[in-house]
Amino acid sequence: MKYCPECGKSLADETASFCDNCGAKLAATAVAAPQPAVVAPPENEEKSTAIAAICSLVIPGLGQVYNGKTERGFAIFFGTVIGLFIFIIPGAIVWLFGIYDAYSLTYKMNNKEIPFLPTKTAHLLIFIILAIVTVAVVAVLVALLAFAAMFSHMAPPL
Structure with missing residues (x-):
């Protein structure tokens, strides 16, 4: 079976000069049926x-x-x-x-x-x-808490 190269519809008459569907001019021989793309399976990939x-x-x-x-x-x-x-x-x-x-x-x-x-x-x-970033933020918060705890027991001068 032959197909129109413009619209992809099958041709009823393989010897026709024009496509019955879209009216495109056909070459002496229309193109063969489009083949579906074959996707190769991934290689034997392995992770360590x-x-x-x-x-x-x-x-x-x-x-x-x-x-x-x-x-x-x-x-x-x-x-x-x-x-x-x-x-x-x-x-x-x-x-x-x-x-x-x-x-x-x-x-x-x-x-x-x-x-x-x-x-x-x-x-x-x-x-x-x-x-x-998470570890840095946590480290800064822990340092600030330690700093605040270190000076929290000191009484302000009178």
Whole structure:
């Protein structure tokens, strides 16, 4: 079956000089049927379990962002920060879970147990910047609180 090169409709008469649908002039032979684009499956990409675990060790949640799970990374990061303020142990537990989770996500992606998600460099950079800003803000607040506590016991002169 032949198709019009202008509108893509099938031609009832393959020897026609003009398209019945759009009126376009047809060459001596009309074009063959358009072939659907074949999308090649992604190559056997793999991520490093060591890099994922080390990322989460350095910055909690960064290993999840490396694995394409940005929301999960932010949840682990803020869970760790909040947990460290409540008590050190809850924060450490969330942090250790984040390391294990990043490792296991990578392992499962590499073994095709879960869908492979590409690493989004922009998400990594945004996550690192937000983590640094968050830590800086928290450090400044802790320093201000310590400074205020240090001078709060001093009585003003009479």
